[in-house]
Amino acid sequence: MTDTAPANLDETSVDHIIIRFAGDSGDGMQLTGDRFTSASALYGNDLATLPDFPAEIRAPAGTLAGVSAFQVQISDHDITTPGDAPSVLVAMNPAALASELHRLLPGGTIIANEDTFDERNLAKAGYANSENPLEDGSLDGYTLIKVPMTSLTKEACAELGVKPRDADRSKNFFALGLVSWMYSRPMETTTDWIKAKFAKNELVVAANTAAFKAGHAFGETAELGAHKVTISPAKLEPGTYTNINGNTALSWGLVAATQLSGIPMFLGSYPITPASDILHELSSKKSFNIRTLQAEDEIAAVASAVGASFGGHIGVTTTSGPGVALKGEAMGLALSLELPLVIVNIQRGGPSTGLPTKTEAADLMMAMYGRHGESPMPIVASYSPAQCFDAAIEACRLALKYRTPVMFLSDGYLANGTEPWKLPDVDSLPAIDVEFATAPNAKNDEGEDVFWPYLRDPVTLARPWAIPGTPGLEHRVGGIEKQDGTGNISYDPDNHAHMVQIRADKVAVIADDIPPTMVTGPDDADLLVLGWGSTWGAITSAVRRATAAGHSVAHAHLTHLNPFPKDLGDVLKRYPKVIVPEMNLGQLSKLVRAEYLVDAQTVSKVKGQPFTAAEIYDVIVGALQ
Amino acid sequence: MTDTAPANLDETSVDHIIIRFAGDSGDGMQLTGDRFTSASALYGNDLATLPDFPAEIRAPAGTLAGVSAFQVQISDHDITTPGDAPSVLVAMNPAALASELHRLLPGGTIIANEDTFDERNLAKAGYANSENPLEDGSLDGYTLIKVPMTSLTKEACAELGVKPRDADRSKNFFALGLVSWMYSRPMETTTDWIKAKFAKNELVVAANTAAFKAGHAFGETAELGAHKVTISPAKLEPGTYTNINGNTALSWGLVAATQLSGIPMFLGSYPITPASDILHELSSKKSFNIRTLQAEDEIAAVASAVGASFGGHIGVTTTSGPGVALKGEAMGLALSLELPLVIVNIQRGGPSTGLPTKTEAADLMMAMYGRHGESPMPIVASYSPAQCFDAAIEACRLALKYRTPVMFLSDGYLANGTEPWKLPDVDSLPAIDVEFATAPNAKNDEGEDVFWPYLRDPVTLARPWAIPGTPGLEHRVGGIEKQDGTGNISYDPDNHAHMVQIRADKVAVIADDIPPTMVTGPDDADLLVLGWGSTWGAITSAVRRATAAGHSVAHAHLTHLNPFPKDLGDVLKRYPKVIVPEMNLGQLSKLVRAEYLVDAQTVSKVKGQPFTAAEIYDVIVGALQ
Amino acid sequence: MSDTTVPETTKADWTSDQEPRWCPGCGDYSILTAVQMLMPELGVRRENTVFISGIGCAARFPYYMDTYGMHSIHGRAPAVSTGLAVARPDLDVWVIGGDGDMLSIGGNHLIHALRRNVNIKILLFNNQIYGLTKGQYSPTSEPGKVTKSTPVGSIDEPFNPISLAIGAEATFVARTHDMDRKHMQEMFRRAHAHKGAAIVEIYQNCNVFNDGAFAQITKRDKRDAMLINLVHGEPIRFGAEQERGLAMNSAGQIEIVEIADVGSDALLVHDEASEDPALAFAISRLATAPTMPTPVGVFRAVERPEYAAEVNRQVDEVTASHGAGDLHGLLRSLPTWDVTA
Amino acid sequence: MSDTTVPETTKADWTSDQEPRWCPGCGDYSILTAVQMLMPELGVRRENTVFISGIGCAARFPYYMDTYGMHSIHGRAPAVSTGLAVARPDLDVWVIGGDGDMLSIGGNHLIHALRRNVNIKILLFNNQIYGLTKGQYSPTSEPGKVTKSTPVGSIDEPFNPISLAIGAEATFVARTHDMDRKHMQEMFRRAHAHKGAAIVEIYQNCNVFNDGAFAQITKRDKRDAMLINLVHGEPIRFGAEQERGLAMNSAGQIEIVEIADVGSDALLVHDEASEDPALAFAISRLATAPTMPTPVGVFRAVERPEYAAEVNRQVDEVTASHGAGDLHGLLRSLPTWDVTA
Ligand SMILES: Cc1ncc(C[n+]2csc(CCOP(=O)(O)OP(=O)(O)O)c2C)c(N)n1
Ligand SMILES: Cc1ncc(C[n+]2csc(CCOP(=O)(O)OP(=O)(O)O)c2C)c(N)n1
Ligand code: SF4
Ligand code: SF4
Ligand SMILES: [Mg+2]
Ligand SMILES: [Mg+2]
Helix, strand or coil, X not given: CCCCCCCXXXXXXXXXXXXXXXXXXXXXXXXXXXXXXXXXXXXXXEEEEEEECCXXXXXXXXXXXXXXXEEEEEECCXXXXXXXXXXXXXXXXXXXXXXXXXXXXXXXXXXXXXXXXXXXXXXXCCCHHHCCCCCCCCCXXXXXXXXXXXXXXXXXXXXXXXXXXXXXXXXHHHHHHHHHHHCCCCCHHHHHHHHHHCCCCHHHHHHHHXXXXXXXXXXXXXXXXXXXXXXXXXXXXXXXEEEEEHHHHHHXXXXXXXXXXXXXXXXXXXXXXXXXXHHHHXXXXXXXXXXXXXXXXXXXXXXXXXXHHHCCCEEEXXXXXXXXXXXXXXXXXXXXXXXXXXXXXXXXXXCCCEECCCCCCCCHHHHHHCCCCCCCCCEXXXXXXXXHHHHHHHHHHHHHHHCCEEEEEEEHHHHHCEEEEECCCHXXXXXXXXXXXXXXXXXXXXXXXXXXXXXXXCCCCCCCCCCCCXXXXXXXXXXXXXXXXXXXXXXXXXXXXXXXHHHHHHHHHHHHHCCCCEEECCCCCCEEEEEEHHHHHHHHHHHHHHHHCCCCEEEXXXXXXXXXXXXXXXXXXXXXXXXXXXXXXXXXXXXXXXXXXXXXXXXXXXXXXXXXXXXXXXXXXXXXX | CCCCCCCCCCCCECCEEEEEEEEEHHHCHHHHHHHHHHHHHHHCCEEEEEEECCCCCCCCCCCHHHEEXXXXXXXXXXXXXXXXXXXXXXXXXXXXXXXXHHHCCCCCEEEEEHHHCCHHHHHHCCCHHHCCCCCXXXXXXXEEEEECHHHHHHHHHHCCCCCHHHHHCXXXXXXXXXXXXXXXXXXXXXXXXXXXXXXXXXXXXXXXXXXXXXXXXXXXXXXXXXXXXXXXXXXXXCEEXXXXXXXXXXXXXXXXXXXXXXXXXXXXXXXXXXXXXXXXXXXXXXXXXXXXXXXXXXXXXXXXXHHHHHCCCEEEEEEXXXXXXXXXXXXXXXXXXXXXXXXXXXXXXXXXXXXXXXXCCCCHHHHHHCCCCCCCCCEEECCCCCCHXXXXXXXXXXXXXXXXXXXXXXXXHHHHCEEEEECCCHHHCCCCCCCCCCCCCEECCCCCXXXXXXXXXXXXXXXXXXXXXXXXXCCXXXXXXXXXXXXXXXXXXXXXXXXHHHHHHHHHHHHHHCCXXXXXXXXXCCEEEEEEHHHHHHHHHHHHHHHHCCCCEEEEEECEEECCCCCHHHHHXXXXXXXXXXXXXXXXXXXXXXXXXXXXXXXXXXXXXXXXXXXXXXXXXXXXX | CCCCCCCCCXXXXXXXXXXXXXXXXXXXXXXXXXXXXXXXXXXXXXXXXXXXXXXXXXXXXXXXECCEEEECCCCCHHHHXXXXXXXXXXXXXXXXXXXXXXXXXXXXXXXXXXXXXXXXXXXXXECCCECCCCCECCCCCCXXXXXXXXXXXXXXXXXXXXXXXXXXXXXXXXXXXXXXXXXXXHHHHHHHHCCCCEEEEEECCCCCCCCCCCHHHHCHHHHHHHEEEECCCCECEECCCXXXXXXECCXXXXXXXXXXXXXXXXXXXXXXXXXXXXXXXXXXXXXXXXXXXXXXXXXXXXXXXXXXXXXXXXXXXXXXXXXXXXXXXXXXXXXXXXXXX | CCCCCCCCCCHHHHECCCCCCCCCCCHHXXXXXXXXXXXXXXXXXXXXXXXXXXXXXXXXXXXXXXCEEEECCCCCHHHHHHHHHHHCCCCEEEEEEEHHHHHHHCHHHHHHXXXXXXXXXXXXXXXXXXXXXXXXXXXXXXXXXXXXXXXXXXXXXXXXXXXXXXXXXXXXXXEEECCCHHHHHHHHHHHHHXXXXXXXXXECCCCCCCCXXXXXXXXXXXXXXXXXXXXXXXXXXXXXXXXXXXXXXXXXXXXXXEHHHHCHHHCCECCCCCCCCHHHHHHHCCCCCCCCCEEEEEEEECCCCCHHHHHHHHHHHHXXXXXXXXXXXXXXXXXXXXXXX
C-alpha cells in the first residue's frame, strides 16, 4: 500500500519495485527506461516514471554533469508516483554511480557496468585517487552485481560483423535484457520494438537484439537466480490501457477538444523545453483539422493564435515559463477581445533560464497576475500524466464557452513522466457546444438591425463569436477600452469600471460550472493536505500511508485554480490544520490565505525534483504532532 | 481644512479654489491650465493639478471624445489633491460643457465661450435639437458667465494684422487672462512666458499677449467685480519651491541617484504614454553622465539596460503596463544575474491598450509576480508628484546596494499632475555608496587567487559587482541556475533550493534597511486606511476631514511594497478595521491578507480617474457606522 | 460564402459609423479614402475582408472600415494576421501599421511574414515619426533628426523599408505616397492581386509632428522631377520631359542619367518579375532620403508558393491519405493492453 | 585600463576552466578553437573583452572563454550588447548566437543593431537547425525540411542571412565555415578591426540534428569547386584551376561564367568597400542553398559613424558646452519661488 517500502529481494514475488537507470547522456538511458516501462505496461503492471536528464544535448562524456537517469516504479497495485528511493540502481559508468547512489535504498541492489570503471572514468566522476568503489568495499551495504556489459555486448555482436565501436552503442540493450530477465518481463515486446524502430538498418537491429538477448542470458547463466523476482499484473479497472506521458496526453486532449467542439484548432508555438513535444505531436495531427505554426518567437506564437481565434479557430499556444513571460501583453489582448485562447505552460525550474529540464511549479502566480491591469484569466492545472487529457479538454471547453484566454499549467514531471491510462470511450466524451453568431442582435438608433460584438450571454457573460465570412456581422474589436454592448471605443469612466468588473465576473461565474473540490479522506480529519498539479501522486501516496498508519488526514486537490471551486472556503475551514505542499515557495497557499484568511502553511520543495511520498508523509506526521 | 468645500464667491478672499479648464483637444486647455498653475505657484499658493486628456492626438473637433480638461486646486494652505468638484468650470465649447458639467459643484461658476455655442457644435456635443444650454435656463442652478471669447480675441488681434483664423488660436489666452483677473494672478508671469515661448514668431507673441490682456480687461470692464476673489499665498515651510509633475521629479531623482552614487546611468526605453516624458527628460541630461537609447522595443530597452549594468552603469528602463508585460523575461534575467536595474512603470488604465491617457494602479500584482519561477523583486512606489524624486533615488539605492532589479511604480495621475515642491539642499542628500570589485575574493583548489562572482556580502547578500575592464576578475554569468559562490552552472538540487531561498532572502533583508510604515493618526483609532501610491493625496485629505469631523481614523501609506516594512503586520493588527482604497480591484489588500491574515477590505475605483477625497471620506464614515 | 456573384458596393458600404480621430490634415485620411474607394472595384465582399492593425495613429485605420477588423497590439499585426490567414485562407487580410509599429517593435514579425510569403497585404504608413506618442524619431527618420527623444539629433541610420523587405525575401514590394490617390489605388490593387505577402510602403505626411517630410518629392510640382515611376517592361525614365532615366554603369551600379547623354537604349528596363531580387534591390538604393529622386511603383512581384495555401495543402493531403482524424484510433496508436475483470 | 603594452597571451589564457558541453564532433568546437587561438594575435586584453550570447548550443560559447561573459536570454544578445557597447565603448564586445537565436526570436534586435552600426562583433553560428531544443527547423533551414515540428516538410522560405544583413544597412558582412580555421580567423580578425557592427555568418555543422548540411561545399575535396572566395580588389574567380568566375550579364545580373568562355577581363572585381550595397547584395543571391557554389569572405565593409562612439560624442559635446551636470541648478531649472519664514 505504500510507494517506498523496500522490495523484498529474497522472495520470488514482490508487490512493487523501483528501478533507476543511470548512465552517460550518450548511453541511451531514457530509451532503456522507456522500453522497460513499455514492457511492464504491456505486461499489466501499474507504473509511474520519472525521466531526469541534463539540459545539454550531450554534456562531456563521463562527467557528473552528463548523467542522465530514468526512474520507474512498477507494481501489482494502484500506485501514484515513480517511487521515492529506488531499490535497484543500474549504473552504466562511475559518474552515474557517484551521482545517483545517494538515492538508493539502504540494502538496495546496484547493477554496474564494470567495464567502464577505469581510471579515467573514475577520475571524471570525482572518485579521489581513482579509487574504484566496485572494489574498495565502500558499497558493502548494498547488493552489488558487477557485469562487464561493454565487453559482453561486443562479444555478442562480434559474430554479426558489427564493429566494436558500433557494438558499444548497444550496451544499453544488454542492461535492458538483464533487468528484463530479473523481473521476468516478456522479451518479445522489446525485440519487436527493436525490429520496428531500426527497420532501416538491419545491422543495428541485429546488434541491439543480440545485446538484449545476451543480457537476458547473462542473468540466466550467471547464477543471478537469487535476484530474480516477479511482479504480478496490477488489478486495474477493466479496460484498454496505454502507457502515456503528460505531453502526449495533453496533445491528445487538444485533439479531442477539436473533435468534440467541431472547431478547428490552430497552434502557434515556439520550441522550448519541456513543451516542444506538444508542438511536435500536434504538427503530425493535420488530419484532425489542426494547423500548427512554428512561429518566429513566443509573441508571434500567441499573437497568431489570437488571429486564428478571431477567424473561428480555437487558438492554442504552448510553451514554458520564459515563453509565458513574453506572452503577457498578447494574453491581455485576447482577454480584452474576449476571444477563446488556451495558453499551455509546461513549467520548469526558474527563474530565468533556470533548470530547463527539471520540474518546478512556480508559475502559478504568473498565471494569475502576469499581465498589466486587471486581467483575470481562468487557470486549469493537470495533476497526473494521463489526466492531462481531461484537463486539456476542460481548458478548451472553458475558453470556447466563456470566450476567454485560459491558462493551462502542467510541469516537466507530468510532461515526461508516464503512467498507464485507461482509455476513455470516445463516444462518451461530452460534446463542447459552440455556436458562431450568424445574425444581428441589436437595433441602432434608426431601428436597423445591427450587430453588437459585446452583447453578452446573461449567464456566461460571453460575447458572441462572429467570424469573418459572416455577412452582416462585420465589426471591429481592439484592445482599447470599449463600450459594453456596441464594442465601440469608450473612455467613459463608468463604462470602464463596468468592463473591469464584467471581465472579473466572467471568470468568477465559471465557479458555477466546475466540479466541487476533489477531497478524499474524512470530513473531520485532523489535517488537510491541499495540493495542485503534479504533487497529486506524492500527496495521494503519503496520505494513504498516513491513513494506514492511523492518522486522520484528508487531501484536497485543485484542478481549477481560478476561479476556485465554490466550496473551497468551506472545505478549508473544516479542518483545524491545512498544509500546502508546493514545488515553489508557497504560491497556492498565498492565494488561499488571501481569499479565505485561512492559515494554510506552505511546504516547499524547489529542487527541480518532484516531492517524494516520504517527504510529504514526514510533513504530515510532523504537523500532527 | 478640506479640499472640497465650495469657495465662497461673495467674499473677496477665499482659502482655496478649484478650477477646471475644458475645451476641444485643439483648444490648448492643457497649456492654459499649466500657465494658470505656474502663475499661482509663483504667487505662492499651494496647489495640485490633474490633466485629463483623450488618447488621440486630436479627436474629431467639437465632439465629446475630443474634450481635453485640466483641473487645478489653488489654496492658501497645505493641500494634497487637485480637489474633488471644481467650483469654476471654463467651457470653451458645448462639448466641454456637456462632458464636464456633472463635476461642477452645485452653485458653481461656469465661464463659457458663447461664440462656440452654435447649432453645429451643439449637435456635435449631443444637445438634443441643438437646444442651447446657455439660453434655455438649464444652468439656472449655477452662476453663468457668458463671454464671446472668440470674437473678442479676434477683435483684439485685428489691429495687429493677425488673420482671424490665426487669432482664433489665441482664444485660450483670452480665457487665461479672464481667469487670471478673477483670481488676481500677477500678469507678468504669463506675458513673460509668452514672450520666451514664442520668441521665434513675433506675431504669435503679439496675438497671445493681446488676447491675454483682452481677457484681463474684460473682467475689469464687464462688471464682473463680484466674481473677483483673492487667495493669499500659502504658509508653506520656508524654502525655494518649484511646481513639478511626477515624471519630471522622477527623472530628476534618477539624475540625482547618478550623482549621489557616482555611477553613470544608462536608460533603455521605448516611448509609451504616460512614460515617454521620462525618456525625453533624460535624453537632454547628457551632461549628467546619462546615456539614453530609444530602443526598437521594450524588450531591447530592458535588455540593453541589463547589458549596461553588466558594464558598470545603473541600467534603467521606463515604460507603462504593456511594456512591463513584455519585459518579464529580461527582468528575470537581471534577477538571476543579480545586477542592478530599475524598471519604472507609469501605470495607466488596462488591461491591454486600455485607457492609455487615464490613470490606474492595477499593476502591483504584475510587479510582484509578473515573471516565471520564484522571481522576487523589490517594489518602490511614489505617492505624490514631488515625492517621485525621493522614490526614484530610493529605487536606485536599493538596486545598487542589493544588486537587484527594482520595480518602481508611479501612475498617470502622478506623472502629469503637479504640486509645489520644496527643493532639497543637494548637499544634504545622502550619498549612495557603491564599490566595484577590484580583487580576487577566493582561492581555488590549487590555492590560487580567483574571483567568485557569487560570493555574497553576509548582510545584504549582494554579490560583488566586477565590471569588464578589471584585470583578473574575468567571469561569466548567465540565467541558468548557478552554484552559489563560484557562479558556475549547477543543476544540483540542493544548490537550486538554496539559490531560490537566497534570492528571496535578499529581498527580504531589505526590510532592515527601510523606514517603518508611515502612519498618521492615533494608534487606537477605530479605523486604519491603508494606501499605496497616488491615493495618498485623497486619503490624506479625507482622513483630515474625518478627523476634523470627530472620527478616529489613522492612515498608513506604503512606499515599499516588497518587502513590506517590518512593522506593517503590527500596525495592521493594531486597528479593529482596515480598509484599502486602491485604483484596482484590490491588489494590495490581497497581499496584506495573504501575509498577515488581516481582514483588510478593498475600496475599489477603476474609472481612469483618481479617488476624490469625498469618495474616501464617505467610505470612512460608512465603515465606522 | 460560396455565393459567386459579388454584390456591387460603394464607398459608403466600406465606411464604418465611427468618425476618424486623426488630426485635421493628416495623410491618413487620404489613404483611408483611397482604400474605401478602391474596395468596390476589387469585386470582394465586405464580410470576407479583414483589416488588422497594431498601435499608432495609422493603426486606428480598421475602425473606419466597415469590414471585420482588429486593432491589436503594438507591432504584432503581422503575426496576428499570419494566424488568421493560415486559419482562414478564404479571407482577404490587410495589415495596417506605421513605421514604428511595423519596423521598430514589429520588425521581426514583418520580415518573417515576408519570407514565409503569407497571403497578407501590408500597408506600411511611413511618416518617419512616432505620431501617436507625440513625436519621437522612428526607424525611418533621417539621421540628425531632432525630436523629443533626440534633443541633439538622432544618430541611427534609418531602414530603407524597400531594401529591408527585399533582403527578407519578400515576393511583392511597392512604394507609393499619400498625395496621389490613383497611384495608391494602383499599388493596393496590385498588392491585392498578388498571391502571397505584399508590402506597400506609403509615404504619409504627419502634419503635426513631421510636416512636409516628403514634400520635396510628392508635392504636385515636384513629382515629375523627383518621382521615378517604375513600370514593368518599360525603360525607367522620369523628369518633366521624361528626360532622365536609370542606367547601369560599368561598375555594375545603377545611376541616374540624362537620356540626352546616354541615349534611351542605355536605359534599364524595369523587370519586377525577375527571380533574382538584385536589381530591385539596386533600384531601392537610389534614394537614401525622400529629398532625392525616388523610385515609386512595384519594385518586385514574383510568384512563390503562398504559406497559408501550403499549410492547408498539407492538411488536405495528410487528411486525404490518412483519412479524417479518428480519435478512437489515435488513443490506441501507442501500444495498448487490456485488463479484464 | 590605460596601460599601453598589451601582455602576450596564449590560447590557454583565453580558455576558461569550464569544460565545453557540446556533443562530440560538433562544429562549435572548431569555432571555439579558432577564436581562442586568434585572440592572442589581436593584441587585446582579456579584461577588456566580453562575449555575450543568447540561448542555444552556440550560445554556451561565452562560458568557455576566459573573459568577461554573459549567457543572456534567447534572442536578446544583440540588445544586451548594444547597452553594454554604448555604456562602455572601451570594450571589445562579441555577440554569439545560433540561427534560431539571432534570426528567429532575435531577428529584430539583430537588424536594428546592424542599422545602428553599434560596435559589436556578431558571430552567427548557422547550423540551419535548432540544436539545443533537439532538432526543429530554423529560419535558415532549406524548404521541405522534415523535422520534429515539420513532419511532412517545412514550407517556409529561409532567410539568406547575408542578404538580410545587407538589407538592414549592415556595414560589415562576411561568411565563413567551421571547417577552415584560417578563413574563420581571417574573418573574425576583419570583423574585430571594423569600427561598427560586424556580422560573420559561420556555416556550422550540427552533427546530431543536421549532419552534413554544408558538406557539399565545405568538405575539403569540394571547397575549390564550391566556395567562391571574395577578395577585395580582385576579380572573383574560383574552381580547382580558378577556371570559373562571376560576371555581370547584359540584364545586369550576376552569374557564374567559365573564364575560358568570357575571358578574365569580363570578371567582376570584388569591391567590398562600395558605398552602394547593391553589388554585395547581388553576390549574396548567387547561392540559395549550401549545395551550390557559394561566396565566402567579406561581402561588404564600409565606414559609417559608429553608434556608441556617436552617443558618447554627444555626451561629451553637451558636457563640454554646458559643463558637467549641476544638480542644484537642474532643480532650479523650472520657475521657482521662495517662501520665507
Ligand atoms: C507595447 C507598447 N509599447 C509602446 C506603445 C506606445 N506606442 C503607441 S503607438 C507607438 C508608435 C507610433 O508610431 P508609428 O507606428 O509610426 O505610428 P503613427 O502614430 O506614426 O501612425 C508607440 C511607441 C504601445 N502602445 N505598446
Ligand atoms: C524565450 C525562450 N524561448 C525558447 C527557448 C528554447 N530554446 C533554447 S535554444 C533554442 C533555439 C536553438 O537554436 P539555435 O539558436 O539555432 O542554436 P543552436 O542550438 O542550433 O546552436 C530554443 C528555441 C528559450 N530558451 N527561451
Ligand atoms: S499625429 Fe500625425 S500621424 Fe497622427 S493623426 Fe496627427 S497628423 Fe496624423
Ligand atoms: S545538438 Fe548539434 S549544435 Fe548542439 S552541441 Fe550537439 S552537435 Fe552541436
Ligand atoms: Mg509613424
Ligand atoms: Mg541553430
